[in-house]
Amino acid sequence: xxLAACSCSCCRQRNALTILHTTRLLLEPIAEQHLDGLYAxxxxxxxxxxxxxxxxxxxxxxAWIAGVQRCWAAWSTSWWAFIxxxxxxxxxxxxxxxxxxxxxxxxxxxxxxxxxxxxGWRLHPDFWRRGLASEAARRMTAFAFDSLAAxxxxxxxxxxxxASIRVMDRLGMQFRGIEIWYGEASPTYMVSRENWRQS
Ligand SMILES: CC(C)(COP(=O)(O)OP(=O)(O)OC[C@H]1O[C@@H](n2cnc3c(N)ncnc32)[C@H](O)[C@@H]1OP(=O)(O)O)[C@@H](O)C(=O)NCCC(=O)NCCS
Numbered sequence: 001x002x003l004a005a006c007s008c009s010c011c012r013q014r015n016a017l018t019i020l021h022t023t024r025l026l027l028e029p030i031a032e033q034h035l036d037g038l039y040a041x042x043x044x045x046x047x048x049x050x051x052x053x054x055x056x057x058x059x060x061x062x063a064w065i066a067g068v069q070r071c072w073a074a075w076s077t078s079w080w081a082f083i084x085x086x087x088x089x090x091x092x093x094x095x096x097x098x099x100x101x102x103x104x105x106x107x108x109x110x111x112x113x114x115x116x117x118x119x120g121w122r123l124h125p126d127f128w129r130r131g132l133a134s135e136a137a138r139r140m141t142a143f144a145f146d147s148l149a150a151x152x153x154x155x156x157x158x159x160x161x162x163a164s165i166r167v168m169d170r171l172g173m174q175f176r177g178i179e180i181w182y183g184e185a186s187p188t189y190m191v192s193r194e195n196w197r198q199s
Contacts, residue, residue, distance in 0.1 A: 016076035018147070022139045024132065025091065027080035030068045034081040035061060037090025041124040050158035051122065067105045071097055074109040077148060082123070082136050092123035094136050096144045099154060103183035116190075117150045118181075121167065128163075134170045141171055145193045152193065156186035165189075172199045 020027035030038070035058075041047055042056035042064075056064070071078035075098065082092040096119055098112035106112065119140055121133045144150040155173060157164040165187075173189035181188065 017072055018076070018143065020080065020139050020143060022135045024084070025136055026083040026085050027094070027136060027139065028083060029072050030065055030079045030081050030093065032065060034090060035065060038065065038081065038093060041090065041092065041122065044125060046125055047122055050161040050164065070105070071109060075113075077117075077143075079120075080136075080140070082127075082132070084127070089126075090124065091127040091132060092121065092136070094121040094133075094140055095119065096140050096148070096150075096153075099156075099181055101180055101183070116152055116154045117144050117148065118154050118156070119144065119171075120155065121164070133163075133167045137167055137171055141191070141196060145196055150193060152190055153196075154188055154190045156181045156188040159187050172196060 017029040019029070028034070039056070039058050039061040042061050043058075045055050048055050068079045077096045079093055079095040079097065081090050082094060083089070084091045096117055098109075098115045099118040100106070100112050100115060119137060121137055123133055141153060144153050153173075154176075155164075155168050156179065157168075168189045171191060172195055173191045176188055176190045178185050179188040180186075
């Protein structure tokens with residue numbers, strides 16, 4: 001089993017469920033207690049516009065959380081809920097996880113380990129345009145390179161998703177082509193560990 005040893009002194013690890021901190025956010029491995037906050041975000045059409053194309057139902061959010069928990073158990077990395085500490089509100093969610101070509105999560109999660117790690121994010125609109133996605137993305141990227149020793153990190157998105165592409169730019173990611181991920185041909189961006197460290 002992969003062991004995620006976070007080197008950051010302000011972060012701690014419990015049973016390979018790694019909690020991360022940024023200046024303004026607490027990143028908690030997603031679990032059942034995050035259902036209300038995640039559903040409040042994922043039911044908003046603007047949030048899901050470039051992800052699934054339609055708002056999620058509460059049942060879909062619950063099923064997604066169950067899949068995320070399977071990934072944490074298998075890989076010691078997956079999706080975090082971004083919590084605003086002062087209010088306790090869920091501001092968003094983000095991931096470091098093994099990318100997959102197919103839309104559905106396979107039964108055998110080990111089969112995805114030969115794929116690159118990807119980074120992803122989404123925020124509730126109440127938290128947009130404050131630099132929070134970039135802040136959380138930087139912390140998750142450091143986790144991928146420093147704790148998981150990933151050689152590279154990829155991200156893919158809808159070509160019209162200017163906000164997400166801008167977050168990738170800010171991370172130093174560069175366009176590497178149109179690739180099939182999650183069953184769709186998508187612009188795919190990449191940053192290597194070496195380039196991340198140099199930047
Ligand atoms: C993508 C998303 C997470 C960005 O979150 P955010 O916290 O607003 O992003 P940041 O504040 O860190 O902004 C990063 C950059 O993007 C720019 N940006 C933010 N929203 C933008 C928009 N709608 N259009 C164009 N640029 C935008 C910011 O101005 C900033 O650029 P700058 O560095 O030149 O100032 C957020 O828009 C979102 O949740 N979208 C819906 C879900 C989604 O599409 N997720 C990605 C799936 S691939």
